[in-house]
Amino acid sequence: MCAPTSRPSRTADPVEAVADRLSVSSGRELARSLLNGVGAEAVERHGPFSAALGAVRAVCRRLDADVPEVYAAASALDVDPCDAVAAEQKLESELSPPGRREDVERLTESITTYAVLLDALENGVAAADLSASVDVDSELVRRLDGNVTEFDPAAVREHLTRLRADRAMAQLGFRLYDVARDDA
Incomplete structure (x- = not known):
């Protein structure tokens, strides 16, 4: 993963900014839907970019795609990795498990x-x-x-x-x- 050249714009769509910064190609709409549907508390407690990172990681896992490593991703996004992990756990707690x-x-x-x-x-x-x-x-x-x-x-x-x-x-x-x- 390349080092970022600048921080994501705080006015940008958090999911889009996270996916662009981490070169995640699949699941953007799904991650956005996840945040819109059940992510309000994760966004409020941990911030929009930590919650977006959690949503992107959760969706990548469900889609069987490469999951961005949380500490490197948090560093690239200039967010606290503990907030990112907590936001991801909150989002996951709202979801039912996938099928076998x-x-x-x-x-x-x-x-x-x-x-x-x-x-x-x-x-x-x-x-x-x-x-x-x-x-x-x-x-x-x-x-x-x-x-x-x-x-x-x-x-x-x-x-x-x-x-x-x-x-x-x-x-x-x-x-x-x-x-x-x-x-x-």
Whole structure:
């Protein structure tokens, strides 16, 4: 991590300033939603930049992204690392735990399978060609029994949307998922 050349602007959006300063590319909107949804007390007690750092770190963990090291990040942001840790703990205490990694992986596999099925439906690919082209759920291929046309593309698309929402909820935990949805 490069040393900062200047302090973040105290008038800037704290999440944006933290993410920019630490070169965090994913989860900005989610971290902002977290602060807007359940972060008022963390901001009041520990300051907006400490709370934003806590939100960015909490979200990075939920997204399985690189989590900025708290002491180096606090130094780069010119905030007290104890405040940053306390703010993060306060934010985490407001959240429900994420689902098990195995559940997220299973949902990801199902999403891949149904995305392949939808692509096949939209492009006229035969069911027999599905398993050869992509590693898809063998149970689904058995159910297809060579006839991809039995599936309604709109129903598959709707199911895919539900699977993606289920995965997001499992990955983020219900409370963070709900806060993000409400903030959208």
